[in-house]
Amino acid sequence: MSFPSRTDPTRTSRFSTAEQSGVEAGLQQSGQPDTLNKKFIARNIKPYKTLKRFSTVKGLRGLRGKHMGQLERIAAKAVLKKNKVKSSPLNTKVKTGKYKPVQLRRARRQLKRIGSESYRPGSTSGIKNKGVRRAANHLRQIRRNRVVNKTKIGDPKAYDIFKGYRRR
Numbered sequence: 001m002s003f004p005s006r007t008d009p010t011r012t013s014r015f016s017t018a019e020q021s022g023v024e025a026g027l028q029q030s031g032q033p034d035t036l037n038k039k040f041i042a043r044n045i046k047p048y049k050t051l052k053r054f055s056t057v058k059g060l061r062g063l064r065g066k067h068m069g070q071l072e073r074i075a076a077k078a079v080l081k082k083n084k085v086k087s088s089p090l091n092t093k094v095k096t097g098k099y100k101p102v103q104l105r106r107a108r109r110q111l112k113r114i115g116s117e118s119y120r121p122g123s124t125s126g127i128k129n130k131g132v133r134r135a136a137n138h139l140r141q142i143r144r145n146r147v148v149n150k151t152k153i154g155d156p157k158a159y160d161i162f163k164g165y166r167r168r
Helices: 022-030 038-045 051-052 058-063 068-082 101-118 130-149
Strands: none
Touching: 038 051, 038 058, 051 058, 051 068, 051 101
């Protein structure tokens, strides 16, 4: 059994057709008109309300100077808005059924005693009563969620301090 040699003219490569070399095929492709022209882009972004200002050829100038990450974010926001995908705020309700009022009162007092460090993980480990410690952790999470809810949807700054929750 013999293998075709590298100089064999009948052998085809993935970069060329049987009758053309890779350079010839590339030159031919570069000569073809590009379907992604400004009119095509402007026409396709018209259905999106948030992209209306870019929906003319002159309006596309507003996208000049933006990098791919920014363009992707603009496009993603437009698609989410068109499909009416809403962000639901994070939970901020205290579970009064799960924790007794005494536990919640003690938990608030303990968090106040810990002070500004109370948001750190493990800061409630000094609370010996398990019910009060869990109530304190719950109150701490609710406090974080309230801060996150005040930020813009999808904003990276909205990540929860340690857990990584974010409104989507």
